[in-house]
Amino acid sequence: MDFKKALVRNISWSAAVLILMIAFLIFLGMDVSDRVALIKSQRQDLLLRLHAFDSLAALRSDVGRAEELSISLENSLPARDQLINFSNALEEIATDNGLEFGFSFESESASTETTPGINNFTITSQGTYANFVRFLNEVEDSRYFVGFSLIDLTSRNGEFAITMKGRVFSR
Amino acid sequence: MDTKRKRELTFLTIGILMLLIVIAYTFASIRFLLTNLDEAFSANSIEQPSPLRFNLEKAEAIIE
Numbered sequence: 001m002d003f004k005k006a007l008v009r010n011i012s013w014s015a016a017v018l019i020l021m022i023a024f025l026i027f028l029g030m031d032v033s034d035r036v037a038l039i040k041s042q043r044q045d046l047l048l049r050l051h052a053f054d055s056l057a058a059l060r061s062d063v064g065r066a067e068e069l070s071i072s073l074e075n076s077l078p079a080r081d082q083l084i085n086f087s088n089a090l091e092e093i094a095t096d097n098g099l100e101f102g103f104s105f106e107s108e109s110a111s112t113e114t115t116p117g118i119n120n121f122t123i124t125s126q127g128t129y130a131n132f133v134r135f136l137n138e139v140e141d142s143r144y145f146v147g148f149s150l151i152d153l154t155s156r157n158g159e160f161a162i163t164m165k166g167r168v169f170s171r
Numbered sequence: 172m173d174t175k176r177k178r179e180l181t182f183l184t185i186g187i188l189m190l191l192i193v194i195a196y197t198f199a200s201i202r203f204l205l206t207n208l209d210e211a212f213s214a215n216s217i218e219q220p221s222p223l224r225f226n227l228e229k230a231e232a233i234i235e
Contacts, residue, residue, distance in 0.1 A: 003178050007181065007182075007185075010182075010185070011185060014185075014189050018189070018192060018193070021193075021196075022196065025196070025200055029200075029203055032203070032204065032207050033207065035211075036207045036210055036211045039211040039212075040210065040211060040216060040217060043211075043217050044217045044218065047217060047219070047220065048220055051220045051222065051223075054222060055222055055223035055224070058222065058223070058224050059223065059224065059225060062224070062225045062227060063225075065225075065227055066225040066227060066230075069227060069230040069231065069234065070230075072234050073230060073233065073234060076233070076234060
């Protein structure tokens with residue numbers, strides 16, 4: 001009976017010490033994890049700042065050329081107001097190439113910081129295929145940035161009835 | 172004599188069991204500490220930010 005009591009007492013003490021030790025280590029482990037997260041975040045912050053200095057130096061050295069290019073890029077697209085002349089310019093090209101010409105603006109979306117303004121339009125025309133190809137080449141060489149999403153050619157009395165949907169980009 | 176041996180054996184078994192628990196936990200703690208140290212100070216544990224530059228080549232290509 002004495003042995004059993006002694007055994008239970010010894011095991012209880014040992015178990016209590018072990019439980020305390022484990023609890024302390026779990027607490028310590030949580031603290032270590034928090035500190036590791038803090039160290040990682042501070043190191044990341046430091047690295048970001050170092051890179052920011054490097055980037056600043058590199059950007060400063062290129063800023064002159066970047067400004068020139070930025071102005072050129074901005075001026076390469078016509079202002080929205082200048083698109084008033086767009087249909088006239090296309091009509092002139094079409095007339096020069098012996099094509100009949102009809103034009104209407106469909107819809108528009110204003111420019112944002114990252115995308116240019118987009119103005120959708122439809123052209124209806126009639127003429128020979130060769131004239132039509134010349135017309136397209138001249139539109140491509142014009143000062144306007146134009147993209148066509150639909151070109152529909154229908155043969156009619158040796159000529160073609162042409163419907164084109166496209167968009168012109170603006171500032 | 173037989174009872175005494177049994178008691179000694181019981182204490183010895185419990186002692187060894189406790190020792191094994193302590194050793195296992197010590198190893199687990201050291202492993203945890205080393206993993207965390209590696210995570211905190213290793214160069215691979217943080218993201219390398221990409222350098223910020225003007226993309227002059229592309230801008231020139233668009234203008235040309």
